[in-house]
Amino acid sequence: MIVILCANLASLGCEPSPREPRSSTAKVAHAPEVETTPSPRARLADELSRAYPSDAPEIASTREFDLRAAPTRVQQFDGQVLDVWAYNGTVPGPVLKVKLGEEVLVNFRNDLPQPTTIHWHGVRVPNAMDGVPGVTQDPIPPGGTFTYRFVPKDAGTFWFHPHVRGAEQVERGLYGVLVVEDTEAHPYHKEQVWVLDDWRLGADGQIDPRFVTRHDLAHDGRWGQRITVNGDAALELHARPGERIRLRLVNTSNGRVYRPDFGALKPRVIAIDGMYTARPLDLNGFELAPGNRVDLDLTIPTDMVEGGYPITDRFTRRTITLATIRVGGEVVKTPGFEPPSNPNVPRWIEAIEQPVDKEYRLNARRGGPHGIQWTINEKPWGEHDVAVFEGGQWVRVRFKNNSGRLHPMHLHGQFFKVIARDGKPVNEPNFRDTVLLHPRETIDIGMVPLDWGMWMMHCHILEHADSGMMTEIEVRAPEARGKEEEQ
Numbered sequence: 001m002i003v004i005l006c007a008n009l010a011s012l013g014c015e016p017s018p019r020e021p022r023s024s025t026a027k028v029a030h031a032p033e034v035e036t037t038p039s040p041r042a043r044l045a046d047e048l049s050r051a052y053p054s055d056a057p058e059i060a061s062t063r064e065f066d067l068r069a070a071p072t073r074v075q076q077f078d079g080q081v082l083d084v085w086a087y088n089g090t091v092p093g094p095v096l097k098v099k100l101g102e103e104v105l106v107n108f109r110n111d112l113p114q115p116t117t118i119h120w121h122g123v124r125v126p127n128a129m130d131g132v133p134g135v136t137q138d139p140i141p142p143g144g145t146f147t148y149r150f151v152p153k154d155a156g157t158f159w160f161h162p163h164v165r166g167a168e169q170v171e172r173g174l175y176g177v178l179v180v181e182d183t184e185a186h187p188y189h190k191e192q193v194w195v196l197d198d199w200r201l202g203a204d205g206q207i208d209p210r211f212v213t214r215h216d217l218a219h220d221g222r223w224g225q226r227i228t229v230n231g232d233a234a235l236e237l238h239a240r241p242g243e244r245i246r247l248r249l250v251n252t253s254n255g256r257v258y259r260p261d262f263g264a265l266k267p268r269v270i271a272i273d274g275m276y277t278a279r280p281l282d283l284n285g286f287e288l289a290p291g292n293r294v295d296l297d298l299t300i301p302t303d304m305v306e307g308g309y310p311i312t313d314r315f316t317r318r319t320i321t322l323a324t325i326r327v328g329g330e331v332v333k334t335p336g337f338e339p340p341s342n343p344n345v346p347r348w349i350e351a352i353e354q355p356v357d358k359e360y361r362l363n364a365r366r367g368g369p370h371g372i373q374w375t376i377n378e379k380p381w382g383e384h385d386v387a388v389f390e391g392g393q394w395v396r397v398r399f400k401n402n403s404g405r406l407h408p409m410h411l412h413g414q415f416f417k418v419i420a421r422d423g424k425p426v427n428e429p430n431f432r433d434t435v436l437l438h439p440r441e442t443i444d445i446g447m448v449p450l451d452w453g454m455w456m457m458h459c460h461i462l463e464h465a466d467s468g469m470m471t472e473i474e475v476r477a478p479e480a481r482g483k484e485e486e487q
Helices: 040-049 214-218 462-466 478-486
Strands: 061-076 080-087 095-099 102-110 119-121 145-150 156-161 176-181 190-199 226-229 235-239 244-251 268-272 275-282 293-299 307-313 320-327 358-366 372-376 387-390 395-401 407-411 417-421 434-437 442-447 453-459 470-476
Touching: 095 102, 156 244, 156 293, 176 190, 176 244, 190 235, 190 320, 214 372, 214 462, 226 320, 358 407, 395 407, 395 434, 434 442, 453 462
Parallel strands: 061 102, 095 176, 190 244, 235 320, 358 395, 387 470
Antiparallel strands: 061 080, 102 145, 119 156, 156 176, 190 226, 244 293, 268 275, 268 293, 307 320, 358 372, 395 442, 407 434, 407 453, 417 442, 453 470
């Protein structure tokens, strides 16, 4: 049995004490009740308490999976054979599907020539299941095994990948998707997972074995010349007019950012980083950074002309076709349900008035084994002081990008909400676990840490992370805080 500990939000209040009567005939007088007004931060934390659960649901059943990481050969790019490292022999790896309330049990075996782990990106797992070597578990040696066991707290689109030499192991093909379905399904005609990745190939047509190069470190990580969706450079999705489709997009690239453009099709964003949005959002301009996920609600218009409709990436000046939706066939009736949403995403109007609790400055310096080190607060991984956050308490964190490069900052074990960009308040109607900072940009986030333990925070451009842009935060459980106060 797994015991999941988490912080509960404290309520504020006081109890009046009776006064002693002056005589046996006098009426008993009581002190007037004192109304305690919650502080702004207590109100902010209380808003979060209605947005998503602090505890995992009761276990209804256990879903068991076997997962093996090993070198293999796969066909990609119109049949081209690549030497890769893969989960269960495929790239992308398997899509693991569970329902909310099911326990996930993964029997993992490492048959790679290197140690590895699995990090469950975006999943609020018990700290010991987070897959970070030296922080939450020992690296799994070649030939070794490990059992990951947890109960997801949230329905949504998540993914998994190594947290050892990530710039190499993810680039070689080690990534898969975890879909946690709602207890009650929505009547879409189709549900599809699209895993976006790019590949840097050498002159021999194989994966370029030069990882974490000075060029990659001096730029926005490793960007490849071939882009695939589900391992296919020319993916087609066939759909009939009237069909309603849920698309789950996952960016597993080391460094590449995508800005998906569906052209004449107009999907609505219903979830970001696995968490439902407060309302359906326009996809136009959304930047899918490494680590990000976005769920789309797409209805094919009943009057759409038959043919192929390209889905393109417009993040760079060069327009790239990601996939094609091919429309044809008889018109079908579109189901008329309301898309899933989370109306309890907090607005946090008072958040911008609160002082910054912790600032993280992002930059680079010369040095280290690669010649360039990416730093947080002028220090690389291993030299930082651990920031301590109190479980259940609202905090404001600032990311200040002092560099000229991109940095998608990812926080393990917690969700957060962007509250300001370059000092200007914003009210994003959604949570995130990864936020993209552009050059010289400052972003403030608000969050209420609920899951105790030591958690990583790092740039999800994997070359930047591997060269030092990582640190830790500690979330303390209320029990630990109470014992310290007693002492």
